[in-house]
């Protein structure tokens with residue numbers, strides 16, 4: 191049973207990041223399991239002090255110099271903790287739930303306790319992910335509700351209820367073998383919440399949102415990693431709190447060293463981003479951390495996570511290592527093609543749209559401006575890069591196939607042709623998409639080249655149109671699908 195023990199209290203008042211680290215360290219090292227409510231309230235309190243109302247009045251130059259780490263008093267945290275404990279214990283009568291393991295009804299009841307306390311104001315602002323936000327403002331984002339339900343479960347002694355995380359959603363697992371699942375929060379905008387329902391129904395759609403049954407299943411320490419990872423150092427659109435970012439970074443290294451990030455690719459991605467901003471002496475470089483996230487996804491999640499590749503791709507793009515960035519994006523596309531696109535997958539759609547319609551064209555423009563740039567080894571003459579761009583698009587076409595909603599629109603085709611046309615024909619001729627070798631009985635053999643190409647082209651187009659009815663449409667996107675259709679056919 192989690193409680194606010196004397197051993198917890200001795201760390202207070204927290205006066206600097208070292209005291210926060212030692213509180214988290216002791217909580218994680220045990221002997222008791224870490225107290226999620228205590229840690230979420232504490233970190234939320236610090237985040238609030240370091241990121242909210244930080245507009246520094248110009249007059250107070252000294253404000254820029256004075257250390258601003260907030261003092262976190264025991265009284266503050268204890269009062270908020272007691273408020274949460276009173277709410278949870280006061281609302282859930284455990285005598286109604288006799289079973290040793292939690293039931294779906296109990297999970298739904300705990301979700302209702304958090305849910306009914308929320309204010310109706312819009313929920314996609316920053317800094318709404320901690321119990322500090324919940325207890326001082328009755329506001330939580332989608333992740334925060336799920337974390338709140340798990341923290342409440344811990345207070346009730348329901349140690350079988352744990353957080354499950356996909357790349358854009360959160361829910362809980364529970365029951366005797368921890369395989370029962372339940373929605374406890376909402377997702378996205380304008381979607382009815384499915385709280386209380388099992389996830390099995392949604393996984394059937396093969397949607398990225400549920401990672402096709404490969405989410406991160408947390409234990410208490412990974413739940414601490416999630417609340418640390420969800421901390422948000424941003425003050426506003428252009429500024430981050432250096433102190434908050436440094437604290438988050440140190441906490442992630444503490445969790446990393448204890449192995450609690452070893453099955454959590456996104457937390458490794460967050461750590462890699464923080465190391466890019468402010469490298470920690472003696473720690474691995476960002477690229478190695480991003481690579482580790484990819485290895486985790488390959489090893490534990492059957493390569494069904496997209497973000498490990500887009501974390502690394504984004505980093506390489508920022509370092510102008512364009513060839514390697516494009517390779518990562520082709521790998522990201524190789525993951526998404528395993529899913530069917532559904533309307534709740536907007537977040538990852540926006541990620542691929544940004545790569546296709548902003549980043550790739552920017553790269554192609556940049557390298558065509560200075561073709562003799564030795565550093566870029568002029569990727570526009572590199573057949574591997576050209577093949578990776580085709581693989582990138584092929585994966586997105588396959589993602590669309592069999593999906594309830596279309597992915598591609600003419601804007602995609604315009605950007606595709608812009609990017610591909612910058613590659614010179616000789617390079618494009620060099621790639622091997624596994625076209626069949628000319629066989630003896632090739633009926634077109636006797637026709638001359640034009641006819642052959644013409645026939646070849648026509649018959650291929652005709653063949654595609656006839657065989658796969660979905661390609662009846664004649665607009666540019668149809669051309670794209672035919673191109674990729676051919677690629678895929680020949681690849682088979």
Ligand SMILES: FC(F)(F)Cc1cc2c(N3CCN(c4nnc(C(F)(F)F)s4)CC3)ncnc2s1
Nearest residue numbers: 333355356357358359360419456497500501504
């Ligand atoms: F619980 C939800 F619903 F919020 C889903 C989760 C999101 C998320 C996360 N994110 C989301 C992905 N994210 C990314 N930042 N950059 C990304 C990339 F595009 F560069 F890959 S992905 C920031 C942190 N970081 C740790 N854990 C989680 S659990």
